[in-house]
């Protein structure tokens with residue numbers, strides 16, 4: 001059964017603490033926090049202050065997805081704010097190995113993220129150092145976009161690559177994951193499903209999380 005990481009990008013920010021308590025009570029496994037800088041992606045969201053505020057209202061692992069130019073500058077700040085996982089977009093750093101080790105040196109689990117147009121080859125020489133690989137199944141920047149079907153093949157290939165290398169990284173999938181797409185994402189080999197609108201955009205968080213967790217891989 002996959003882990004479910006609700007993305008607070010689709011939460012009601014005016015009631016963020018309540019929203020986080022509600023998804024925790026409804027069975028969420030992680031909390032996914034999207035950090036956007038208006039440079040790497042065409043949107044601006046939240047920073048370390050929000051991560052530390054979220055840290056105070058939940059004991060769930062905080063999964064911080066950095067969509068920012070030059071992420072090395074902010075890794076220490078996000079680690080101090082209470083991140084459990086920090087993932088960096090491989091497109092934002094020319095020295096991925098250095099960036100991943102900066103994260104690990106902070107005692108935080110490290111992940112790399114690939115955009116829909118980015119090859120898995122970028123990860124080949126770093127796989128053994130990763131706790132998490134995040135496959136973007138939409139172009140990053142906004143919640144509520146449609147799942148890009150070619151992402152399924154990428155998940156499948158990553159699963160095979162990890163097996164060949166005997167690497168232990170979790171596979172996380174982010175973007176357009178909902179009751180209709182989750183089954184195929186799980187069947188392709190995902191361990192962690194991020195979902196924003198498919199949880200926060202619904203009336204019953206418990207039912208929505210259960211639907212994702214139990215999505216039928218045959219669908």
Ligand SMILES: O=C(CO)[C@@H](O)[C@H](O)COP(=O)(O)O
Pocket residue numbers: 007009010032034065138139140141142143144145174175176177194195196197198
């Ligand atoms: O990183 C991102 C978007 O860039 C995501 O985490 C979104 O927040 C997912 O939203 P949905 O597609 O699930 O609505």
Ligand SMILES: [Fe+2]
Pocket residue numbers: 007032033034065174194
């Ligand atoms: Fe995300």
